Amino acid sequence: xxxxxxxxxxxxxxxxxxxxxxxxxxFAFALAAAIVAVxxxxxxxxxxxxxTGAVTGSGLRNTLGRSVPIIGMALAVxxxxxxxxxxxxxxGQMVIGGLxxxxxxxxxxxxxxxxxxxxxxAGAVVGAVWGLLPAYxxxxxxxPILITSxxxxxxxxxITGYLVRFQLLDDAVTxxxxxxxxxxxxxxxxxxxxxxxxxxxxxxxxxxxxWMVYTRSVAGYESxxxxxxxxxxxxxxxxxxxxxxxxxxxxxxxGGLIGTHLIIGEALRFIDGELVLAGFAWTGLLVSLLAVNRxxxxxxxxxxxxxLQIGGLAMQRNAGVSWRLSQxxxxxxxxxxxxxxxxxxxxxxxxxxxxxxxxxxxxx
Amino acid sequence: MFxxxxxxxxxxxxxxxxxxxxLAALGGMICERAGVFQIALEGIMLAGAFAAVAxxxxxxxxxxxxxxxxxxxxxxxxxxAYGTVTRRGDPIVLGxxxxxxxxxxxxxxxxxxxxVRGVFQHPRIDGLDRIAIPVLSDIPWVGPVLFDNTILTYxxxxxxxxxxxxxxxxxxxxxxxxxxxxxxxxxxxGVSPTVYKYGAVLASGALAGLAGAQLSLGNVxxxxxxxxxxxxxxxxxxxxxGRAHPVGVLAAAALFALAEALGxxxxxxxxxxxxxxxxxxxxxxxxxxxxxxxxxxxxxxxTAA
Numbered sequence: 123x124x125x126x127x128x129x130x131x132x133x134x135x136x137x138x139x140x141x142x143x144x145x146x147x148x149f150a151f152a153l154a155a156a157i158v159a160v161x162x163x164x165x166x167x168x169x170x171x172x173x174t175g176a177v178t179g180s181g182l183r184n185t186l187g188r189s190v191p192i193i194g195m196a197l198a199v200x201x202x203x204x205x206x207x208x209x210x211x212x213x214g215q216m217v218i219g220g221l222x223x224x225x226x227x228x229x230x231x232x233x234x235x236x237x238x239x240x241x242x243x244a245g246a247v248v249g250a251v252w253g254l255l256p257a258y259x260x261x262x263x264x265x266p267i268l269i270t271s272x273x274x275x276x277x278x279x280x281i282t283g284y285l286v287r288f289q290l291l292d293d294a295v296t297x298x299x300x301x302x303x304x305x306x307x308x309x310x311x312x313x314x315x316x317x318x319x320x321x322x323x324x325x326x327x328x329x330x331x332x333w334m335v336y337t338r339s340v341a342g343y344e345s346x347x348x349x350x351x352x353x354x355x356x357x358x359x360x361x362x363x364x365x366x367x368x369x370x371x372x373x374x375x376x377g378g379l380i381g382t383h384l385i386i387g388e389a390l391r392f393i394d395g396e397l398v399l400a401g402f403a404w405t406g407l408l409v410s411l412l413a414v415n416r417x418x419x420x421x422x423x424x425x426x427x428x429x430l431q432i433g434g435l436a437m438q439r440n441a442g443v444s445w446r447l448s449q450x451x452x453x454x455x456x457x458x459x460x461x462x463x464x465x466x467x468x469x470x471x472x473x474x475x476x477x478x479x480x481x482x483x484x485x486x
Numbered sequence: 487m488f489x490x491x492x493x494x495x496x497x498x499x500x501x502x503x504x505x506x507x508x509l510a511a512l513g514g515m516i517c518e519r520a521g522v523f524q525i526a527l528e529g530i531m532l533a534g535a536f537a538a539v540a541x542x543x544x545x546x547x548x549x550x551x552x553x554x555x556x557x558x559x560x561x562x563x564x565x566x567a568y569g570t571v572t573r574r575g576d577p578i579v580l581g582x583x584x585x586x587x588x589x590x591x592x593x594x595x596x597x598x599x600x601x602v603r604g605v606f607q608h609p610r611i612d613g614l615d616r617i618a619i620p621v622l623s624d625i626p627w628v629g630p631v632l633f634d635n636t637i638l639t640y641x642x643x644x645x646x647x648x649x650x651x652x653x654x655x656x657x658x659x660x661x662x663x664x665x666x667x668x669x670x671x672x673x674x675x676g677v678s679p680t681v682y683k684y685g686a687v688l689a690s691g692a693l694a695g696l697a698g699a700q701l702s703l704g705n706v707x708x709x710x711x712x713x714x715x716x717x718x719x720x721x722x723x724x725x726x727x728g729r730a731h732p733v734g735v736l737a738a739a740a741l742f743a744l745a746e747a748l749g750x751x752x753x754x755x756x757x758x759x760x761x762x763x764x765x766x767x768x769x770x771x772x773x774x775x776x777x778x779x780x781x782x783x784x785x786x787x788x789t790a791a
Contacts, residue, residue, distance in 0.1 A: 157591075161598045208578060263778050268525075268578070269723060270774065273767045276716050280764030287760055394760075404586055411579060444597045449590030456583035457565060460575040 143412065146458035154451045158443055168443045175436020176429035183315040185425070185432045187388070190321045191216075191380050192431075193424035195406025197328055198376035200415040204336075205345045205369045211256055211271025212377050212403035214278030219249025219378020221282045224300055224385045224392040225290070227307040237307040242382050249378020250371045252278060257370035261363040267370075279398060286394045298394040309387030321383040325421075328376065332417040345369065377403070401449070405431070408452050412459060427452055496747050497631045502705050504743030505635075505642045506531065506714075509697035510721035511728070511735045512645055513690030518730040519653060520686035521666030521679075525581035526566050527694045528718025529588030533558045534698025536592040539611055539709040540599065548612045552638070552699045559695020560688050562588060567687035571680055585718075593711055606709045613707035614638060614700070636704040638696055645693075650732040662686060694718065716767065723770050727777050738773070745769035 138144055155165035175181050195212050202209035223245030230237055256271040283298075292301040311317040336342035345365060347355045356362050380402070385392050409427050413419035427448075434448035510527045517524035534555040541547075541554025562584055569575040600606050614636035622633040632643070653659040664672040665682040673679055701717075702709050720742050728734030749762035 157594070161595065163598070210582070259775075263775055265774050265778055269719070269726075270771065272719055273716075273723070273771055276767040277764050277771075280760050280767075283760035283763075284758055288758060401586075401589075407582065408586065411583075444594045446590050446594035450587060450594055453583050453587035453590055457569065457580060457587060460579040460583060461565075461569040461573040462575060463573075 142459050142462055145463055146455045149458045149463060150451050150454040153454055154447055157450065158447065163441065163443045168437050168441045168447070171437040171439075171441045171443075172430070172433035172448075174433075175440070176433030180316065181432055181436065183318055184435075185429045186315060186318045186322060188432055189425050189428035190319060190325050190387075191384055191400075191402040192405050192409060192428050193325050193421055194321075194328070194376060194380035194383070195403045196409035196413070196420045196424050197325075197332060197406075197417065198373045198380070199403075199407045200410040200413070200417070200420055201332070201345075201376070202369050202373045203410060204415045205365060207260075207366055207369055208266075208268040209253070209256070209271050209370065209373055210268060210407075211253065211274050212373070212406065213398060214271070214275035215249040215252045215374040215377030216381035216384075216403055217275075217282050217397050218252045218278045218381070219245040219247075219374070220381025220385050220397055221285060221392055222248035222378065223382025224303065227303045227382075227386045228290075228301055230307075232306075234306045234308070234310070238309060238386065241307060241386055242379055245378035245382030246375040247378070249381065250375040253370040253374020253377070254367065257367045261366055267366075279395070282392070283394045286392060290392075292391070297391070300392040303386050303390045307386060308390065309383060319383065319387040321387050324379070324383075329417045329421045336417065405449075405452060408456050411456050494627060494631055496751055499750055500740070500743045500747035501631055501635065501639065503746040504739050505639050505704070506697040506701045507717050507721050507724060507742055508736060508739040509638070509642045509645075509700065510694040510718055511724035511739050512642070512649055512732065513693030513697075514721055514725040515728070515730045515732065515735050516649070516653075516662070516686045516693075517690045518725050519666050520662050520683050521669065522567075522570060522683050522687055523577040523581070524566070524687065524690050524725075525578065525719075525722050526562065526584040526588075527690070527697075527721045528714050528716070529585035530559045530562050530691055530694035531698040531701065531718045531721075532592055532712065532714040533562055533588040534695030535702035535713055536595065536698070536709050537695070538699035539606060539702045540595075542612045542703055543600075543608055543610045546610050546612050548614050548703055551612065551703050552614075552696070555695040555699030555703075556692045557695070559691040559693070559698065561691070563687045563691025563694075566691075567684045571683045571687070589712060592709075596709070596711065604711055607707070611703070611707055614704040636700065638700040638704055641696070642700075646732045646736050653732070694721075697721075720766060720770055723774065727773055741773060742766050742770060 151169075155169065158165040158168050176185050195216065198215070199209060199212050223241040226244040227237060227241040230240060232240075252274065253271075255274060256265075256267045259265040259270045260267045286300055287298050290300040292299055294301075310320045312320055312322070336346065344355070344360050347358065347360060355365075381397060384397060384402075389396065405427055406424070409420055409423045413423040430448045430451060431445065434445035437443050437447070438445040510531050513530075514524045514527055537558030538551040538555035540551075542551030544550065566577070566580055566584055569580040570577045596606060597603055600608075616634055617637060617640075618634040619640075623629045625633070632639075651659075653663065661672065661677045662682050662685075664675075664677060665679045669679050672682075697717075698714065701713060721739070724735050724738035724742065727738040728736070745766040745768075749765035752765075753759055753762045
C-alpha cells in the first residue's frame with residue numbers, strides 16, 4: 123500500500139518535472155535572471171525582493187487585489203478560446219464597459235446597494251455589445267474575429283478618450299479624467315488582509331460557475347466540442363454561429379464587469395488611457411493559455427501571475443529593477459510552452475503530442 | 487475645402503506613415519507565401535524601433551542603429567521560426583506571446599539601460615537623414631514627396647518590384663511559393679520546407695525590424711514606449727487585403743497611411759486627437775468589410791482548429 127502511494131507520488135513528481143510547464147517556468151526565470159545580470163542588476167536580490175514583495179506586508183493584499191482583473195480577463199478569454207474563438211478584444215471590451223459602469227456610478231443617484239450592482243450591470247451590457255461587433259463580423263461578414271476584435275481595441279480607446287475629454291471631464295484636476303466615483307457608489311472592501319475588494323468573491327463565483335458549466339452541462343460540452351473542431355461540431359448539430367455570438371457576449375460581459383470593477387473598486391476615476399496601461403487583458407490571455415482554459419488552473423495561475431507583478435513592483439522600488447521584467451517572464455513562459463520545450467531525452471518533436479497539456483496550449 | 491486638405495504636405499506625411507507599414511507588410515507577405523502565419527509583426531517592429539535607437543545612441547551612427555534594428559527583428563523572428571517550424575507550435579499563440587514579450591522587454595530595458603521613463607530622446611541618437619535624389623526630386627509634386635526621403639524609404643519602395651521579381655520570376659520564389667502551397671510536393675522534389683520557412687520568417691523579422699528603425703530613426707528621432715501602436719497589426723491586415731502580392735500590399739499600406747495622414751491633418755483643423763487616432767483603424771475595418779471575400783484561409787486557420 124505504502125509502496126503504491128510512494129510510487130504514485132514518485133510518478134507524479136516525475137511527470138511534474140518532465141511537464142513542459144515546469145520546464146518553461148524554470149527557463150523563463152533563468153532567462154529573466156540573465157537579463158537582469160546583463161543589464162547591470164543583481165538577479166538574486168531582485169528575485170528576493172520579488173518574492174517578499176508579493177507575499178509579505180501589504181503584498182498579500184495587493185496580490186489578491188490585482189488577481190481580480192487578471193483572473194477575470196483570463197476567464198473571459200478562456201470562454202472564447204475553449205470554443206476556438208480567438209478573441210483579442212478583451213482590452214476594448216474592458217475599457218468601454220468600464221466607462222459605461224463609471225458613468226452609472228457617477229451620475230445615477232441612489233444607495234450603494236443599488237448603484238454598485240447597477241454600474242456592474244451597465245458595464246457588463248456595454249462590454250457584451252462591444253463583444254457582439256466582432257462576433258457578428260464573423261458570422262455575417264466572415265471577417266476573422268482575431269483581426270476585428272483587435273482593431274476594435276483601438277477604436278474603443280478612441281471613443282472612451284473622446285468621451286472623457288469632451289463630455290465627462292473633471293475640470294478640478296489636471297488629468298484627462300472623469301469625476302471621482304462618489305463614496306456610496308464604490309465597490310465595498312472586505313475586512314480581510316487589510317481590505318480586499320468584494321469583486322474577489324465575484325471572480326471566485328465566476329470560477330465555480332464556469333467549472334460547473336464545463337464539467338456538468340451540455341452547453342459546456344458543446345462549447346468545448348466547437349473548440350476542438352468546428353466542422354464536426356456542425357455535423358453534430360451544434361449551431362456554431364449562434365455559439366460564437368453567445369460566447370462573445372459572455373466574454374464581453376465579463377470584460378465589462380472587470381473594467382467597471384477597476385474604476386469603482388480601485389482607481390475611482392476613469393483616467394484616459396490608464397485602464398490600458400497595466401495590460402490586464404493581455405496578462406489574462408497569457409494566464410488562460412498557460413492554464414489551458416480551465417477555470418480552476420486559471421485561478422491558481424492568475425494568483426501566481428498577480429504575485430509576479432506585485433513582486434515586480436516591490437522589486438522596482440527596492441532593487442531598482444523595472445517591474446516590466448514580470449511581463450517579460452510571463453511572455454517567455456508562454457513562448458516556451460508553445461514551443462513544447464520539456465526535459466526529455468532523445469525526444470523528437472512530432473505532430474502527435476501525447477501530453478494533453480502541451481497539446482492544448484499549442485492549439486488554442 | 488479639398489485644396490486645403492489634399493496638398494503635397496499631406497502626401498509627404500502619408501509617405502512617412504506608409505513606409506513602416508509597407509516594410510512590415512512585405513515581411514508578412516513573404517511568410518504568407520511560405521505558408522507561415524506571421525502575426526508577431528507588431529512586436530518585432532517595436533523591438534526593431536528600440537534596438538535601432540539603442541544602436542544609434544551607442545555608436546552615434548544611424549548605420550549601426552539600422553543594423554541593430556534588423557538584428558533585433560531577426561532574433562525575435564528566430565524564436566517564431568523555431569517554435570512554429572521546428573517545434574510545430576501554434577503560430578497564433580507564439581505570435582501573441584512574442585508581441586507581449588517585445589512590449590515587456592522594451593519597457594523593461596528603457597529605464598534599465600537609459601534611465602528614462604516613457605520616452606527616450608538624446609542628442610547622441612543619430613537619425614536617418616533625408617536624401618534628395620538628384621533630378622528625380624525636382625519633379626514637381628511627386629519629386630519632393632517620394633524622392634526626398636530617408637534611405638529606408640527607397641529600400642521599401644524598391645523592395646516592391648524586387649520582391650515581385652524574387653517571388654514570381656526566380657527559382658527561389660517558385661520554391662518558396664511551392665513550400666507554402668504544396669509542401670508535400672515541394673518536399674518530394676527535394677525542396678526543404680524547413681529551410682524556406684526559416685528563411686521567410688527571418689526575412690520578415692529583418693523587414694519588420696527595418697520598419698521599426700524607420701519609425702524611431704526616420705519618422706521621429708526617439709523611442710517611445712509602445713510606439714508601434716498597432717501598425718504591425720495594420721500590416722497583418724495589409725497582407726490579407728493585398729492578397730500577399732507586392733503591388734496589392736503596397737496599395738493597402740498606402741490606403742492606411744493616407745488615413746493616418748488625413749487624421750493628422752484633421753487634427754490640425756481642430757478635430758480631437760482621440761477621434762483622428764482611430765481613423766486608420768476604422769478605415770482598416772471598412773476595407774476589411776469591403777474586401778471580405780478574401781479571408782477564407784485565415785478564417786479556416788483561426789476557427790476550424
